Amino acid sequence: MDTFGLLAEGLLAALQLQNLIYALIGVTLGTAVGVLPGIGPALTVALLLPVTYRLDPAGSLIMFAGIYYGGMYGGSTTSILLNTPGESASIVTALEGNKMARKGRGGPALATAAIGSFIAGLIATLALAFVAPWVVKFALAFGPAEYFALMVLAFITVSAAFGDSALRGLTALFIGLGLGIIGIDLQTGQARLSFGIPDLLDGIEVTTLAVALFAIGETLKIAADRALAKEEVLAVKGSIWMTKDDWKRSWIPWLRGSAIGFPIGAMPAGGADVASFLSYSAERTFAKRPEEFGHGAIEGVAGPEAANNASAAGTLVPLLTLGLPTTATAAIMLAGFQQFGLQPGPLLFTNNASLVWALIASLLVANFMLIVLNLPLIGLWVKLLTIPRPWLYGGILVFATLGTLGANGAMSGRLGPISFSFELLLLLAFGILGYLLRRFGYPIAPVVVGLILGPMAEQQLRRALAISQGDPMILVHSPIAITLYVVAAAAVLLPLYLRLRGRGDVLGQLASDED
Amino acid sequence: MNKFILAALVSGALALPSFAADYTIMAPAAPGGGWDQTARTMQESLQAEGISGNVQVTNVPGAGGTIGLAQFVNQSNGDRNALIVGGYVMVGAILTNASPVTLDQVTPIARLTGEAIAIVVPASSALQSVDDLAAALKENTGAVSWAGGSAGGADHITAGLITKAVGADPTQVNYIAYSGGGEALAAVLGGQVTVGISGYSEFASQIEAGELRLLAVSTAERVPNVDAPTLKESGVDVAVQNWRMVAAAPGITDEQKAAISADIEKMVNSASWKAALESRGWVNTYLAGDAFKAQLTEDIAATESILREIGLVQ
Amino acid sequence: MSAEPVRLARRPDGAALVIAAILAGIAAVIVWQTSQMRVPPIQARIGPTVFPYIIAAGLGLLSIGTVVSAFRRGFPPREDDNFIPIAWIIGGLVAQLLTLGWAGFSIGTGILFAFTAKAFGRGPLWQTIPLGVVFAFAVWFIFAKGLQLSLPMGPLERLVP
Numbered sequence: 002m003d004t005f006g007l008l009a010e011g012l013l014a015a016l017q018l019q020n021l022i023y024a025l026i027g028v029t030l031g032t033a034v035g036v037l038p039g040i041g042p043a044l045t046v047a048l049l050l051p052v053t054y055r056l057d058p059a060g061s062l063i064m065f066a067g068i069y070y071g072g073m074y075g076g077s078t079t080s081i082l083l084n085t086p087g088e089s090a091s092i093v094t095a096l097e098g099n100k101m102a103r104k105g106r107g108g109p110a111l112a113t114a115a116i117g118s119f120i121a122g123l124i125a126t127l128a129l130a131f132v133a134p135w136v137v138k139f140a141l142a143f144g145p146a147e148y149f150a151l152m153v154l155a156f157i158t159v160s161a162a163f164g165d166s167a168l169r170g171l172t173a174l175f176i177g178l179g180l181g182i183i184g185i186d187l188q189t190g191q192a193r194l195s196f197g198i199p200d201l202l203d204g205i206e207v208t209t210l211a212v213a214l215f216a217i218g219e220t221l222k223i224a225a226d227r228a229l230a231k232e233e234v235l236a237v238k239g240s241i242w243m244t245k246d247d248w249k250r251s252w253i254p255w256l257r258g259s260a261i262g263f264p265i266g267a268m269p270a271g272g273a274d275v276a277s278f279l280s281y282s283a284e285r286t287f288a289k290r291p292e293e294f295g296h297g298a299i300e301g302v303a304g305p306e307a308a309n310n311a312s313a314a315g316t317l318v319p320l321l322t323l324g325l326p327t328t329a330t331a332a333i334m335l336a337g338f339q340q341f342g343l344q345p346g347p348l349l350f351t352n353n354a355s356l357v358w359a360l361i362a363s364l365l366v367a368n369f370m371l372i373v374l375n376l377p378l379i380g381l382w383v384k385l386l387t388i389p390r391p392w393l394y395g396g397i398l399v400f401a402t403l404g405t406l407g408a409n410g411a412m413s414g415r416l417g418p419i420s421f422s423f424e425l426l427l428l429l430a431f432g433i434l435g436y437l438l439r440r441f442g443y444p445i446a447p448v449v450v451g452l453i454l455g456p457m458a459e460q461q462l463r464r465a466l467a468i469s470q471g472d473p474m475i476l477v478h479s480p481i482a483i484t485l486y487v488v489a490a491a492a493v494l495l496p497l498y499l500r501l502r503g504r505g506d507v508l509g510q511l512a513s514d515e516d
Numbered sequence: 517m518n519k520f521i522l523a524a525l526v527s528g529a530l531a532l533p534s535f536a537a538d539y540t541i542m543a544p545a546a547p548g549g550g551w552d553q554t555a556r557t558m559q560e561s562l563q564a565e566g567i568s569g570n571v572q573v574t575n576v577p578g579a580g581g582t583i584g585l586a587q588f589v590n591q592s593n594g595d596r597n598a599l600i601v602g603g604y605v606m607v608g609a610i611l612t613n614a615s616p617v618t619l620d621q622v623t624p625i626a627r628l629t630g631e632a633i634a635i636v637v638p639a640s641s642a643l644q645s646v647d648d649l650a651a652a653l654k655e656n657t658g659a660v661s662w663a664g665g666s667a668g669g670a671d672h673i674t675a676g677l678i679t680k681a682v683g684a685d686p687t688q689v690n691y692i693a694y695s696g697g698g699e700a701l702a703a704v705l706g707g708q709v710t711v712g713i714s715g716y717s718e719f720a721s722q723i724e725a726g727e728l729r730l731l732a733v734s735t736a737e738r739v740p741n742v743d744a745p746t747l748k749e750s751g752v753d754v755a756v757q758n759w760r761m762v763a764a765a766p767g768i769t770d771e772q773k774a775a776i777s778a779d780i781e782k783m784v785n786s787a788s789w790k791a792a793l794e795s796r797g798w799v800n801t802y803l804a805g806d807a808f809k810a811q812l813t814e815d816i817a818a819t820e821s822i823l824r825e826i827g828l829v830q
Numbered sequence: 831m832s833a834e835p836v837r838l839a840r841r842p843d844g845a846a847l848v849i850a851a852i853l854a855g856i857a858a859v860i861v862w863q864t865s866q867m868r869v870p871p872i873q874a875r876i877g878p879t880v881f882p883y884i885i886a887a888g889l890g891l892l893s894i895g896t897v898v899s900a901f902r903r904g905f906p907p908r909e910d911d912n913f914i915p916i917a918w919i920i921g922g923l924v925a926q927l928l929t930l931g932w933a934g935f936s937i938g939t940g941i942l943f944a945f946t947a948k949a950f951g952r953g954p955l956w957q958t959i960p961l962g963v964v965f966a967f968a969v970w971f972i973f974a975k976g977l978q979l980s981l982p983m984g985p986l987e988r989l990v991p
Contacts, residue, residue: 346721391952
């Protein structure tokens with residue numbers, strides 16, 4: 002049977018009433034857990050996957066698809082409304098999305114995130130169905146040298162999130178890079194900067210840092226703000242729906258985000274966070290009104306949210322075609338697939354064709370369910386902001402600590418007779434850091450970006466040089482690497498050129514006014 | 517949001533009746549990994565066979581299992597119900613991390629399963645056999661890059677042992693560590709490295725599909741239904757298996773140890789355990805009592821000496 | 831960093847000088863710790879100490895930049911923050927940290943909830959702590975019993991069979 006026939010058959014199976022109900026339950030549970038501040042998609046999938054084991058394979062696949070997409074989407078809601086991303090891929094969403102929410106435009110921000118996620122999910126799932134074998138070939142062509150070039154590109158794009166001072170932006174980035182050195186060095190097994198504390202040997206967990214800097218830092222800053230303490234809840238002004246202008250500004254970022262997210266998600270060392278950083282920077286570069294970035298530009302929500310969801314589907318490419326889990330979420334999914342009788346790998350599409358197509362059809366249905374469920378819910382989500390602050394922030398801290406304990410609950414610290422969770426101690430310390438950074442005008446996102454990208458860049462560079470036995474020419478040995486460096490150079494020069502040209506226009510204008 | 521919490525509460529309460537625990541098995545790794553799956557398979561089997569009414573699994577991830585091991589030793593002293601899952605990776609991790617707690621401080625019960633480490637090359641590689649690999653290593657050890665799991669783990673140790681056994685200098689091993697067998701697989705498939713070395717199951721589907729060529733497996737005996745020689749058959753005197761074990765708490769009495777050993781033996785001989793191993797593709801390498809203890813001591817000594825030679829432990 | 835002219839006549843920003851000192855301190859710690867490492871004798875590659883030294887150098891330069899910025903008054907004006915609520919929240923987190931191990935998730939987290947509510951002006955504690963404990967217990971029940979998340983147990987949690 003050809004691809005379309007198989008997909009149609011899968012869709013027919015997925016569209017049975019019973020399966021639709023499973024999809025709805027999956028999406029609802031996934032969104033409900035994913036929306037809790039501090040609980041990211043990996044934990045959501047890990048927690049909810051066992052629920053699906055009780056069903057028949059088709060039913061469990063479809064419920065699983067709902068949970069996966071629901072969990073990926075749920076995180077954006079609290080990022081936008083409360084500035085409390087539960088994981089690294091929603092950090093960029095918080096940058097512009099929360100600024101929009103503060104201006105009373107939480108509704109349109111949520112809507113562009115939901116529709117962008119839907120469109121990206123649709124495009125990426127179809128891409129998974131039709132072009133997975135070619136994408137995976139491209140992804141495998143990425144060796145350490147190419148990854149290092151990609152990291153250079155990503156580092157340059159971070160500057161888009163620096164805010165108004167290069168000094169403070171770089172300082173934030175270097176704090177993140179410094180935190181990234183902590184732990185066992187993968188290449189030599191040597192401990193670095195762990196001060197003899199065993200809990201530090203595995204390094205700083207990105208989720209812990211992100212939740213602490215954003216959720217706890219934000220809570221502290223808002224609690225300390227005398228002006229906010231008096232002010233009543235910020236109401237959602239105007240329509241909660243997107244205006245015509247919002248649509249006009251969103252659709253290209255949705256497509257661009259999907260195009261960036263899918264291939265990056267498919268790379269064995271890519272990931273949704275890297276995809277969302279690159280998308281944010283691309284939107285900032287191409288924006289008609291770049292001055293709005295940092296003050297609530299809708300493109301900065303539409304693009305990264307699309308990229309983040311497209312990369313979620315992209316992750317399935319190496320997982321299904323190579324049996325290669327590239328993220329924590331994917332590793333949990335691999336275990337789940339084995340329960341469903343799917344044995345991911347190169348023979349999957351020939352041996353388990355019907356189950357694979359059932360999964361892809363399920364993803365399409367789940368994606369559709371997600372938007373059916375979430376568009377009407379936007380009105381309800383924005384009401385989150387009307388919860389009185391004491392209860393709202395009390396709840397945020399409860400879930401932030403729950404997520405941290407759930408991911409790593411070891412009571413490994415000791416203070417006299419009392420044993421405590423070292424991970425929570427880190428959460429507290431980074432929370433205070435988050436407050437101090439805010440107080441002194443430092444941007445938050447670069448810290449997390451440094452922690453994510455620093456170790457990746459270091460490992461890839463060292464791998465490349467080890468393979469070449471120290472010959473640095475390996476870094477520019479392939480067309481892909483050279484292309485990436487050219488794009489990186491363009492990312493620096495293009496905005497400069499655009500700005501100069503823009504200034505030139507203004508100067509020309511002024512000159513003509515003088516006449 | 518309250519509605520969802522209520523819905524989750526109701527569905528949770530309906531779906532999963534709760535029990536009081538009898539055995540508590542610690543998996544010193546994150547959910548989803550090999551040790552976690554071993555612990556959860558034990559949980560299912562012990563309960564299904566009625567050996568123990570209620571079994572709970574706890575996860576304490578980190579640092580090759582040494583964080584979980586330290587917590588187990590500190591908190592379970594004399595607890596008859598506490599078990600921990602572990603494996604060969606722990607032996608290396610204890611040494612490279614200079615862990616304050618070692619396997620001497622727990623009560624080993626039995627080796628449960630073992631997996632061969634596979635030595636593979638891309639299908640397009642010029643290396644056809646272990647002999648070719650040995651020749652390449654002897655010619656220029658550094659030019660042969662090995663992709664495998666983290667430094668100091670079973671994969672790295674095996675690469676070091678092979679290099680030493682063919683007569684090349686183990687300090688020159690050009691080992692490229694990846695954060696999991698999966699990422700190493702991508703590096704081998706993409707032709708980024710010369711050789712891939714990791715658990716057989718990581719590479720199995722690619723070997724079947726003809727994308728990778730299996731040069732040899734590391735175990736003393738051949739892997740059933742796999743057409744590849746062992747290292748020993750190929751003239752390289754190395755035999756390693758990446759085993760997993762179960763251990764009990766320190767400070768338990770001999771009677772308690774005997775009772776636990778009996779429970780584990782019953783589990784290993786049960787139909788549900790055998791079926792679970794079959795479905796997961798694990799090989800039963802059950803070994804208990806003094807024989808296991810002797811093997812453990814031997815493994816620790818061999819690992820320490822090769823890690824010293826590679827230069828990871830000083 | 832900014833185009834502002836140098837005005838050394840004004841008093842430097844004290845807090846910024848403290849930040850500069852902290853950055854320099856971190857750089858020193860990284861250099862010190864990295865110099866203590868034993869590097870395995872592996873040929874022809876960038877070892878595990880190179881990146882730490884680069885990052886330490888970067889932090890050192892940024893520290894100097896921060897000193898310059900402090901003298902130029904380059905930092906944005908700071909708001910008049912109220913530190914009492916911050917103390918309540920940090921107190922709540924510390925209390926949770928120290929009670930979780932023996933009192934269990936519900937009691938420890940209930941205290942955190944109540945202290946946070948207090949920071950935002952809602953009290954009194956004798957009312958909000960029980961409320962927080964009930965809320966945290968419900969959360970514990972859903973996640974620990976419904977979804978098998980392992981969370982610390984205490985006397986309250988042990989009441990549930």
